[in-house]
Amino acid sequence: MPGMALPHSKARPAAPAARPAINRERLLADLNAVSRIGIGDRGSVTRLVFSVTELRSRQLLVHLMTQAGLKVHVDRIGNIFGRLEGADGPAVLAGSHLDSVVHGGKFDGPVGVIGALEAVRTIKESGVALPCPVEAVCFVGEESSRFGFSTLGSSLVAGQVKMKDLTNAVDARGTKLGEVLAGLGVDGDSLSGLKRDPKTIKAYLELHIEQGPVLEAKGKKIGVVTAIAAPTRLRVIFTGQADHSGTTPMDMRKDALAAAANLIAYVEQAARENASMDKGRVVGTVGAIKVDPGVINAIPGKVELAVDIRSVTGKAKDRVARAVEGRAKEIAAERDMKVDILPIRSEEPVDLDAGLIGVIRDICEEKKIAYEVMPSGAGHDAMQIAKIAPAGMIFIPSKKGISHSPLEWTDPDEICLGAEILLDAMMRVAYGEN
Ligand SMILES: [Zn+2]
Numbered sequence: 001m002p003g004m005a006l007p008h009s010k011a012r013p014a015a016p017a018a019r020p021a022i023n024r025e026r027l028l029a030d031l032n033a034v035s036r037i038g039i040g041d042r043g044s045v046t047r048l049v050f051s052v053t054e055l056r057s058r059q060l061l062v063h064l065m066t067q068a069g070l071k072v073h074v075d076r077i078g079n080i081f082g083r084l085e086g087a088d089g090p091a092v093l094a095g096s097h098l099d100s101v102v103h104g105g106k107f108d109g110p111v112g113v114i115g116a117l118e119a120v121r122t123i124k125e126s127g128v129a130l131p132c133p134v135e136a137v138c139f140v141g142e143e144s145s146r147f148g149f150s151t152l153g154s155s156l157v158a159g160q161v162k163m164k165d166l167t168n169a170v171d172a173r174g175t176k177l178g179e180v181l182a183g184l185g186v187d188g189d190s191l192s193g194l195k196r197d198p199k200t201i202k203a204y205l206e207l208h209i210e211q212g213p214v215l216e217a218k219g220k221k222i223g224v225v226t227a228i229a230a231p232t233r234l235r236v237i238f239t240g241q242a243d244h245s246g247t248t249p250m251d252m253r254k255d256a257l258a259a260a261a262n263l264i265a266y267v268e269q270a271a272r273e274n275a276s277m278d279k280g281r282v283v284g285t286v287g288a289i290k291v292d293p294g295v296i297n298a299i300p301g302k303v304e305l306a307v308d309i310r311s312v313t314g315k316a317k318d319r320v321a322r323a324v325e326g327r328a329k330e331i332a333a334e335r336d337m338k339v340d341i342l343p344i345r346s347e348e349p350v351d352l353d354a355g356l357i358g359v360i361r362d363i364c365e366e367k368k369i370a371y372e373v374m375p376s377g378a379g380h381d382a383m384q385i386a387k388i389a390p391a392g393m394i395f396i397p398s399k400k401g402i403s404h405s406p407l408e409w410t411d412p413d414e415i416c417l418g419a420e421i422l423l424d425a426m427m428r429v430a431y432g433e434n
Helices: 024-035 052-067 110-126 152-157 163-168 177-183 188-194 214-218 256-278 314-334 354-366 381-385 412-430
Strands: 071-074 080-084 091-097 134-139 201-209 222-228 230-239 283-292 302-311 338-346 371-376 391-396
Touching (some): 024 052, 024 412, 052 071, 052 080, 052 134, 080 110, 091 110, 091 412, 110 134, 110 201, 110 412, 134 152, 152 188, 152 381, 163 177, 163 188, 177 188, 201 381, 214 222, 214 371, 222 381, 222 412, 230 256, 230 314, 256 283, 256 302, 256 314, 302 314, 314 338, 354 371, 354 391, 354 412, 371 391, 381 391
Parallel strands (some): 091 134, 091 201, 201 391, 222 371
Antiparallel strands (some): 071 080, 222 391
């Protein structure tokens, strides 16, 4: 009847018959625009958290979201949420991170952020009535390269940060994370308030490069991620005695680097010995070392090691971490020197949501896309959000398994396919088709 208002209805909008198609050129152009920020030698990308380049990449994202007509919210640590409203209820989130390692690649992180942005703006342009809001998200500081502290932004959103861990975090120049935040006008004490009410998140989806060789080796296009291995990280500091390398007899030395060398070899040994108890997925690495004074004619007096142990089961990981701690103490006692073991952070491995795993798998089945059901060896923002909401991850192949390198590469067709599947999964979840 013309002129008569329809009765207010809470009925959920129905799903459109077909999914709107993403804009390939726009997705790839925006991904390129991001990768030009912080570009260096041989096409490497460096955007360390809270550096000028990283801040510029986030600024670009805010611009792109605003241009797309999304409602943009930037929280106090710098997490960015670009929201498209729907009828009501909790939102379907999708995203990743824009920060990178030193001399990293173009795809680790941005693929998931720009992929999510492309999905959300495609939904907006299609004009479909959404039953619930959808949001594209960029989490701050996913990489641990600067402060040894990974998934900073998503941990705060999930309420998983011990404020003591934040204050302990220091970068290679000795700058404390707390000082950097203060310089940006961020009061560290206020950050616990960033925890998002779980009731506002229906699901979180993350598109990411695999960063491993499995998909390419098996000729698969998509990885359906089941669980995320988690790191236990330790800073081990041996303190011996710095002396003249020419005048100090071998039996009167306290060489901290020789002690550290013993421990480095042991980390490898302990991970290998325990690999079989966890389906071959315990890995242990000493990835960074700081030697003091670090000159050719002095016995190293103090050495700091960064130890990273990961597994998809907490039991195996703890066993290796305890063994490494025990051996560090033994080595120090044998050499009559001091050792300090500072836990940087210990995380529990995380299972992703069975429902979302099913949605992503169904899409691949229906579209006849070759997929692999697999765990993730690397940590991601999804492992934090999984603690407060159902989380799922979509992997796309990494050429030769290389990441954290300028050689990191994913084919544009595979990036676009990943974004299409992300869009489809977001809509299925939004319309309750899962
Ligand atoms: Zn990443």
